[in-house]
Amino acid sequence: MYKLRASVVGLLLWMPPLATAQAQPAAQMAQKMESTCTGYCHGPILIAQQRLERAGWTREMDKMILWGAQVADADKDALIDYLTRTFNSSRPRPATSKTVPEGKGMDIFQISCMSCHDDKPVAALKLDRAGWTRQVDRMIHWGAYVPTARKEELIEYLLMNFAR
Secondary structure, eight states, rough: HHHHHHHHHHHHHHHHHHHHHHHHHHHHHHHHHHHIIIIIOOOHHHHHOOOOHHHHHHHHHHHHTTTTTTOOOOHHHHHHHHHHSSSSSTTTOOOOOOOOEEEEEEHHHHHHHHTTOOHHHHHOOOOOOHHHHHHHHHHHHOOOOOOOGGGHHHHHHHHHHHHH
């Protein structure tokens, strides 16, 4: 009987570290995401808004590494797994104000920008004309839908509502 109790006690003492060991990678990956992604280039809302599956997060990770993100090879797959589990299409969208200034170009802003972004990161940029032009060109390059005929209208809207 003594051996059985000692074995059960030993098992119970061993289990909490196991649970901690299983939870630790998620916490470590959240920390790595914060230091690698949201600590330097953009806030967490941009990551949460994307809601990608594994293939999408892999593309994003590869793109960010090309742009200079420092991700150790040993961490890459684990970080992609974490992003896929935490920010995927089955998760609810993060809260957003979705209140944008009225004016000419508001509709193209909502279609082209707000389909991926909240207005808060956009408003925080406070760019001049050259900056907004670069930003819109960058988003088009990344796949944003901005009709050529309305690109200037979008830049004007951004300039009127989110400029320095």
